[in-house]
Amino acid sequence: MININKVKTYSVLKRKSKVEAVDFAKPPVAGRSFTGFCRALPNILKVKELIAVADAVVRARKQKKSVIFMAGAHVIKCGLSPVLIELIKKRVITCVCLNGAGIIHDFEIAFQGKTSEDVGEALKDGKFGMGKETADFLNNAVSEGVGNGLGLGHSVALKIAAAKLRYKELSLIYNAYKYKVPVCVHVAIGTDIIHQHPSFDPASTGEGSMRDFRSLMEEVTGLNNGGVVMNFGSSVILPEVFLKALNLARNLGNRVKDFTAANFDMIHHYRPLQNVVVRPTQDSAKSRGYYIIGHHEIMLPLLAQAIIEEIK
Secondary structure, eight states: OOOGGGOOOOOGGGSOOSOOGGGSOOOOOTTOOHHHHHHHSOSSTHHHHHHHHHHHHHHHHHTTOOEEEEEOHHHHHTTOHHHHHHHHHTTOOOEEEEEHHHHHHHHHHHHHSOOOOOHHHHHTTTOTTOOHHHHHHHHHHHHHHHHTTOOHHHHHHHHHHHSOOTTGGGOHHHHHHHTTOOEEEEOOTTSSGGGGSTTOOHHHHHHHHHHHHHHHHHHHHTTTTTOEEEEESOSSHHHHHHHHHHHHHHHTTOOOOSOEEEEEESSOOHHHIIIIIIGGGTTOTTOEEEEEESOHHHHHHHHHHHHHHHHO
16 A cells, blocks of 8 residues: 655755756846846757757857858848858858758849749749749859859859849858858759759769769868868758768768757758768767757847857
8 A cells, every 4th residue: 555654755955957057047137238138048958059059159150160051042032141251250160061052042142132032823834933034044054164164053153253243242052152151952863953954064063963962072171170060951962962972981981070050940850860970970078069940030030140250
């Protein structure tokens, strides 16, 4: 028979507690600086992780280690290119990785200052993705550049740099080119609107994307002992590409350990968790992996400002 009077208790004063009052948020006040705002956040859970990622990026910059920024196209569509461009100008980001849609939205912004069509409406009569200028410019850029021995990202960057585009200063690719930051573009054939056009050359696209994969592998070797890789919003392609680039770098005898990996997305995805955060960092005591959920248009400016505050 259970006798509740015989249960064993202990004093909570002797117990280890994971939350302390000293870590609580500070009340909101008007006119607070961004640094003050960060310090007023609760020093708990994802706030601690966000600050840890920012600190890792700042350390990597000081130590001249790789800071690889991977992004799905939604990051560009959310109007975040100016944030990334500033991080490039401040010599924070050392490599930009995009999927095929990334170059499409980046070009359209540089060309006309707007992007992102109504897919559902255009799909009704087969007009989705059939914009002439976007396909002609990008497909020709890839064919010409790859034909001259360049990677896909460099081919597009060179073409944008040479063109008279009204909003060119808003182009992430152009600014990366201007500040000598490599742009690696990893394409899955058939996924992008420009693949529907007769100007599309799959052979050049495949070759250029493969050259960018090898360039990424070189950047990955710079993660060792203090680098940072971040993935914003790519749920399949870039996590898969990164994992293979890391594996190949290690296979060829390079030590790539003790780095920080962070994935930022709006929901929880299996592949970014495994291929960016968990697997690459699992065999290194000094490596750290973080998965932070939140809308890109909020999380990226917060992260970037935290970084800029430390390097200004």
